[in-house]
Amino acid sequence: MNQLSQRDAQRIARHAAAADIAGFLHPVQQALLHRRGWLTMLAPRAAGGTELSLPQVVRLEQAVAAVDGSMGWVLTLCAGAGWFAGFLSPALARQIIGTPRACLAGSGAPTGYADEDGDGYRITGRWDYASGAPMATHFTLNAVLRVNGQPLLDAQGAPRIRAFLVPAALVQVEDNWRSIGMRASASHSYRIDNAWVSKDHGFTISPDTATADGPLYRFPFYSLAYVTLAANVAGMASHFIELARECTHRRNKGMALLEEKEQNLQAARAGFHAVLDRSWAQIAAGGTLTDEDMLAIQTRSLTLVATARAAVNDLYPYCGLYAAHQDSPINRVWRDFHTASQHSLLLPA
Secondary structure (H helix, E strand, O other), X not given: OXXXXXXXXXXXXXXXXXXHHHOOOOHHHHHHHHHOXXXXXXXXXXXXXXXXXXXXXXXXXXXXXXXOHHHHHHHHHHHHHHHHHHHOOHHHHHHHXXXXXXXXXXXXXXXXXXXXXXXXXXXXXXEEEEOOHHHOOEEEEEEEEEEOOXXXXXXXXXXXXXXXXXXXXXXXXXXXXXXXXXXXXXXXXXXXXXEEEEHHHEXXXXXXXXXXXXXXXXXXXXXXXXXXXXXXXXXXXXXXXXXXXXHHOOOHHHHHXXXXXXXXXXXXXXXXXXXXXXXHHXXXXXXXXXXXHHHHHHHHHHHHHHHHHHHHHHHHHHHOHHHHOOOOHHHHHHHHHHHXXXXXXXXXX
């Protein structure tokens, strides 16, 4: 069950082209994200989120990306940031998730500093690629911890890094997202200049530090990242194949290739979901994932992405000049696909 109704899919699709031109999600698309509670679907119920199961989340993200890549990406990245509420103090989590039109955006790169200052930290830095930045009420970030201007080191001598979640009022968004695709994701940079936050705005992502009890917060972070990102790429590839069918119907070789690539993608998707469902059942039953389990998730995710890449790249030449026209739907999907699949986690092993 992907939880995406035909009516909602039509609403998303109707405004995708306008959002691409405008450089951010259309107001109707934004309203739908909030009305359905999708941006907080990974946040704890106790904090006001819906705390869906991970297989439900992944299937929904895949379905949305199969209609509009940018909206699927914003949904995935912002809902993923909402997952961090499960590692905050319950009171702060309720405050953040309870914010009207709550939306969390952010970046995972440790490109800032957090200097200890009394009962909190002063944060300074600049971070890139915060998808959904214009609608964010809060931002997540990673920062190097410092005392008296000197980085704190861990047992291996490396700088200690801590995650933080801060209100958007402390953040300056830089309107600099100029990619060929995923234009409506508005994945802008942002910076913070010497802003103070209390220590409870910092958190550690680990099953041992989760403050929420559900199985979502015992699922390994990187495994969650792999399955949600791969689902987006698979959704966009499905959309491309659907549109390519209209372009290749007069080319016998192209149609034969399309059927082959569609079958390959379906098989890779089935294997991907089988591993995801099995892993989730294991966590939901109170178990943990072994290194072998996590490697299986990563491998199935990257196999799905590789199969999607092969489908899009091999079919594109058979789609004619129409597919090269920047205003055509298939060109937008092609641009979105090749932008999203550049994510560092999705690069070939």
